[in-house]
Amino acid sequence: MTREVSVELQNVDKIYDTAKVVDGINLTIDKGEVFVLIGPSGCGKTTTLKLINQLIPHTSGTILVNGEDVTKLDAVGLRRSIGYVIQYIGLLPHLTIEENITFVLQLLKRPKKEQHERALELVETVGLPVEYLKRFPRELSGGQQQRVGVARALAGDPQILLMDEPFGAVDPLTREQLQNELLSLQEAIQKTIVFVTHDMQEAFKIGNRVGIMREGKLVALGSPMEIINSSDEFVRNFIGHGALFDALNSIPVKQVLSKDIPTAREGETLTDKTAKNGWENIFLLNDQGVCLGYVPVENLDSTRTISSRNMVPLPRGCSPDLSIKRAVEEMLYNGRAWIPVASEDNVFQGVVTFQSCANLQT
Amino acid sequence: MEDFVNAWAYFLNRWEYLLETLLDHFVLVVWATLIVILIGVPLGILISRAKKMQEIVLGTVGVLYTIPILALLGILITIMGIGTRSALLALVIYGLLPVVRNTCVGINQVPEKTKEAALGMGANNLQLLMRVEIPLTFPVIFAGIRTAMVMTFSLATYAVFIGAGGMGRVIMQGIRTYNTGMLLAGIILVVIATVSLDRLIGYVDHRVKKRFSLVE
Amino acid sequence: MKKRSKFLMFMLVAMLVAGVFVVTGCDADDAVEEEPEEGEEVEVEESGEIVVAGKQYAEGLILGYMAAQIIEENTAMTVDTSMIGMGPTEMLHPALLEGDIDLYPEYTGTSWMVVLEEDELPDHDVIFDKVKEAYAEEFGLTVLEPLGFENTFAIAITEEKAEELGVSTLSELGEVDGLTFIGDSTTFTREDAYLGLENVYGFDMEQTVVDTAFFYEALEQGEGDVTTLFSTDGRLKEYGFVVLEDDQNFFPPYDAIYVARSDILEQYPSVEEALSPLFGLIDEETMIELNFQVEVEQRDAEDVAREFLEEQGLI
Secondary structure, three states: OOOOOOEEEEEEEHHHEEEEEEEEEEEEEEOOOEEEOOOOOOHHHHHHHHHHHHOOOOOOOHHHHHHEEEHHOHHHHHOOOEEEOOOOOOOOOOOHHHHHHOOHHHHHOOHHHHHHHHHHHHHOOOOOOOOHOOHHHHOOOOOHHHHHHHHHHHOOOOOOOEEEEEOOOOHHHHHHHHHHHHHHHHHHOEEEEEEEOHHHHHHHHHHOOOEEEOOOOOEEOOOOHHHHHOOOHHHHHHHHHOOHHHHHHHHHHHHHHHOOOOOEOOOEEEEOOOOOOOOOEEEOOOOOOOOEEEHHEEEOOOEEEOOOHHOOOOOOOOOOOOHHHHHHHHHHHHHOEEEEEEEEOEEEEEEEEEHHHHHOOO | HHHHHHHHHHHHHHHHHHHHHHHHHHHHHHHHHHHHHHHHHHHHHHHHHHHHHHHHHHHHHHHHHOOOOHHHHHHHHHHHOHHHHHHHHHHHHHHHHHHHHHHHHHOOOOHHHHHHHHHHHOOOOOHHHHHHHHHHHHHHHHHHHHHHHHHHHHHHHHHHHHHHOOHHHHOOOOOOHOOOHHHHHHHHHHHHHHHHHHHHHHHHHHHHHHHOOOOO | OOHHHHHHHHHHHHHHHHHHHHHHHOOOOOOOOOOOOOOOOOOOOOOOOOEEEEOOOOOHHHHHHHHHHHHHHHHHEEEEEEOOOOOOHHHHHHHHHHOOOEEEEEEEEHHHHHHHHOOOOOHHHHHHHHHHHHHHHHHEEEEOOOOEEEEOOEEEEEEEHHHOOOEEEEHHOOOOOOOEOOOOOOOOOOOHHHHHHHHHHHHEEEEEOOHHHHHEEEEEEEEOOOEEEEOOHHHHHHHHOEOEOOOOOOOOOOOOEEEEEHHHHHHHHHHHHHHHHHOOOHHHHHHHHHHHHHHHHOOOHHHHHHHHHHHHHOO
């Protein structure tokens, strides 16, 4: 699959008087990826974001959006084609929710009917009741307002979304909810998202790739796992210890399935083929491939026949797409060092263990 | 007490004349306020962008505002002669300050984040002004207009000194002919009218504030 | 920034329009009739509108309404009386010149001093002719025949004071020391007021400034010893002040007259004709009585004027 580039920054600088707020940034953001910019306060991440839609014009370097140089484009038109979500939400207080959502469409002078239909669509997408369209921002909670903010950004169906600490102004519980919703939304709509945050957990949780900035420069760039394995001292200090676990939040268990787990059908006997090194349990599958339970090797009688009679029920399993972090939490919850994995139609995929997770590092 | 009785008698006697004069007065005030709005609001918008202009314009208008009205009328007589035109100009000069200042300050008080959101979505400057800044500032502007209008109504009693009509004529004549009945009737009528006007505008103001509430 | 400057332009234009509006438009006092050009033959007409004005004092109102009523009843003209009670000479004269008003009652002395700005005072017999001539030549205004009374300054003191000082003329008063003169802002700056008294009669008094509306009260309450009133004040009848004799004939004559725009009189000759019965009709006593009815009895000037005309059989 060829990577299509959505946004590209080439040697971009932004200088205010004598301060170089953005210093020689080079990065490409692929279509459909969630790219997170993170760094300490004042590192230039928000400024960098605003260079993309030219809310702030860059001093030197080139910025390409969908292959076109932004300086050659009409800035207003550019912004109408890019979704923009800010931290303080910034809903227009004098407009109803519907009018807020359709704001870009109003600017584009789209017909009223189209606007209304789009509003209905989007309010559902972000999980708000249709009645809310008639309300005013002040009547909504912070979390609800933020959802409206996202809906608003999506109204013009932009390919690119710029999000500047959008979940910063809500409580942690709501924040987590919103993050999860963003992830499911992204799965459905596949936008290119450039996301600025100062929260490492958030960055690793939602980012496909993460860029760490410091004093205007990009000091680290890569997938969450790559960042974690960075040897740069600043980066290691910045992300701190808890980060590893958070990084695991973005990796699904299907990447760490244990290899060569012993499985058998009803009535089969334990042979050298089925007895694998070190494995204490044989997993009993039916004809459809669904796992019925497991048989501890020590339970086998002299016939060494695998049958449902000496089977132990399977503990709760998980989907192959569940993040490692969640899977480990499940393991701990179940009091085991392993967890079975089954696809949507219950077909046994294998097993994930602590060790197989740890093997990720090697 | 006797004076109030006289005032009532005068009112009963000459209520047509009084109401006619009150109407003249009101028309003058309405014209003045309209002009103040036409000049003051755009001016306020213009200077809200430029800090330096703000100081100059607000400073000038502020100084004009402090000139005692009789002095201003005296100056205007020598420049423009007497008549409604001059009275109108004087009233406009006084009415400008609240409107210009409120407009300017109001626009500057629109939260940055709101403006940023609008610009980020692709509003151009005109759209930012018309769809965001002005609607959000409208309550403040309206408050300025309210102040201006009520103040103008009161000041318009001075229009008599520059040869224009209005309730000032009734009051002055009452003074000059030592007719306390006429005088009181005139004063009371002006007071009632001013308070009523204020209440009326206040009601509209209240409705405006509700609709355009700046609370997030 | 193109859209921005377009918008700024729009705003500037809006402001200019509003400004132009103020300067030229909505002048509600404009006279209805058109003004004929200079030197042009004025067509005589029977009916039209005439704007009668007057000062704010009782006398000005009464004389104004008298003129208005006699014209309206006895000619085909309609009279606009909204300018009666308009203001002082300083406003009436420019308005007359502009054509905003057509006729108002004035005084020869005031015309001489305030309008023509002459310093030297001519004799009584001569002043009327001089004013009439000057008005016609300089302003194109007609001074009509005098109404028959003078409203001049009356320097007054209380009865008690008169007895105490034993004075009855201004010369005698001028010799007394330690007195206080009650006046308003114009009193002490006018040649035909305190300044003249200073020159001619040697007045050397302390000054108390109050608004002209309060002269009577101030004198009565002893806020001063002397004040300047008007010889046809209605209140003179009410208070018992003593008016001192102008033994050196200092004060200019203030014969009551009507002044009018010459072109209006030419265009509507019935106006002058209608006013003529008033000339020489009203003497000082009558005027005081009429003023009294308005100022003290608090009657409406319009009613007082009408009653008088009816009594005289003029309407």
